[in-house]
Amino acid sequence: MGEVTAPPSGCLTDAQLAELHAAPPGQAPEALARHLATCERCQARALFGAQRASGPKKPPPEFPSLRRTFFYALLVLVAMAAFFWSLAKLSGQLH
Numbered sequence: 001m002g003e004v005t006a007p008p009s010g011c012l013t014d015a016q017l018a019e020l021h022a023a024p025p026g027q028a029p030e031a032l033a034r035h036l037a038t039c040e041r042c043q044a045r046a047l048f049g050a051q052r053a054s055g056p057k058k059p060p061p062e063f064p065s066l067r068r069t070f071f072y073a074l075l076v077l078v079a080m081a082a083f084f085w086s087l088a089k090l091s092g093q094l095h
């Protein structure tokens, strides 16, 4: 049983895509290459994987600074106050 087994969905696994990338042109496992040639989803994955591998790693998103957090909290509070003020006014509790 030396055959390459495809996942149940028929699409290549990440390991199989990596295998295709590592193989020199023309020497990729035929079953994998044939699937890649006919499957748009795996082509996109192969391209996306190649881009991710060669490009610089994206740094994780930074947390906002404390001052910025307070600023946004204040904005939310002001917006809420305005909302409740207009709600009270609309319901006739303010004159």
Ligand SMILES: [Zn+2]
Pocket: 010, 011, 012, 035, 039, 040, 041, 042
């Ligand atoms: Zn596929």
